[in-house]
Amino acid sequence: MATPTTATQLDAIFDRVKRVIPPLEWEIQKPLVARILELKQERNAAILAHTYQVPEIYHTIADIQGDSLQLAREAMDVSADVIVMCGVRFMAETAKILNPSKTVLLPDLRAGCSMANSITADDVRRLKAENPGVPVVTYVNTNADVKAESDICCTSSNARQVVESLGVDKIIFIPDPYLGKWVQSQLPHIQMVLWNGPCEVHIRFTGEQVRELKQKYPGMPVLVHPECPEDVIAEADYTGSTSGMSRWVGDHKPARVALITECTMADNVSVLNPGVEMIRPCNLCPHMQRISLRSVVNSLERMEHTIEIEENIRVRAKQSLDRMLTVRI
Ligand code: SF4
Structure with a gap:
């Protein structure tokens, strides 16, 4: 029997995200968050959320957050019976490949990936x-x-x-x-x-766009994801993965920084770095945006959509992932 979520718990959650979620929006989201927290107990479920997920998912209901590498590493050790992947299909598949005895749910099957x-x-x-x-x-x-x-x-x-x-x-x-x-x-x-x-989101950035930003905000560091075209990377002060960019902001704490990547991530980094102004030309991943609080509620209530992988494929795919996970960085 699940323990009901208290008003105090919900207030504490809102305190974390109030810089990026307006109070009126939170009033709509709050009952869904409360329902998900209860369903997680009922189903013995863990929620994994990628950094491109909206803050009301990333910072309120997720048990494990991170980029693809962090989610893959953590998925192996999940002890809950059910994994709900707030991300795209290949991430849910990776969780199933690495932890096959778990029920892995993807809240919306349309969450794919151009790459x-x-x-x-x-x-x-x-x-x-x-x-x-x-x-x-x-x-x-x-x-x-x-x-x-x-x-x-x-x-x-x-x-x-x-x-x-x-x-x-x-x-x-x-x-x-x-x-x-x-x-x-x-x-x-x-x-x-x-x-x-290529990634349909990162390919839309251009070097000219970044040069215009640099002219407008002289001295501002520019962080770029390596899925961007070469002329964008050429303008970068730092190029790295989403977790690398997030770490860079936390370590350097610049007054202002440009993040050239999927723009939901800037909201999530902003929650963790309240003193840093985020400048981002906003390109959203339409696949990541398929996941919502409502679809997570539906997923846990109906136990949908389960990810299954043919065992012969799973075992060979796992070998490729296992080899990667032994490489030290
Ligand atoms: S941002 Fe979206 S389309 Fe691009 S690689 Fe990630 S999941 Fe795929």
Whole structure:
């Protein structure tokens, strides 16, 4: 029997997010948050939330928060019976691959990813046939069957270290061409066969847009995600994963900073760094935005949508993820 959520608990939660959620909006969200907290107890569920989730999910109902690498690491150790992934499908698949005895729920099956949809297992088999003996490094933003055809996975947090760990002079790097080129710029001695499967959110940023921001706010540091095109990365003071950017802001505490990435993340970083003004040209991920407090309530009430992966694919995909998780960063 779940313990009802008290008004004091809800007030304490609102205190955390009141800088980014107006009181009127909170009045609408509060009963949904209370219901989710009760359902989590009833179902013995843990909620994992990616940094691109809206603050009313990221800072109110989530048990585990982070970027793809952090969520993958934590998903392995979840002891609750049910994992609810507030993120996109490949993240829910990763949780199921790593912790198969759990029921993994994705609140909205439309939460996909342009990058994951850009490449199939057949494409990978063809690339391998064209480049015999060349290892395949696969960004985690891919479907399970693509991971199963790969030698090792990586995230934007560990891509360079993963490539270096192989000790070879040529790799196939899929599917993000910009992350691949950014890694290649740091490891010029390694030849990389790239795939053209960019992120539909980060590809919309331009170098000109960043230069205009720099002119408007002289001296402001610019932090850029490596899924952005090269002319955007060329303007960066720091390039790194979402967790890297978040850490950079926490460590440096600038008065003002530009975050060139999916813009919901700036709200979440802002909650943790109240003294820092966030400037962001706002590109939202339409797939991440599919997840809402209402869809999480429905998911836990109806126990939908469960993620299932064919065992043969799961085991081979897990090998690629396991190899990644042994690489030190
Ligand atoms: S931000 Fe880009 S890479 Fe991330 S889920 Fe959305 S479309 Fe995919």
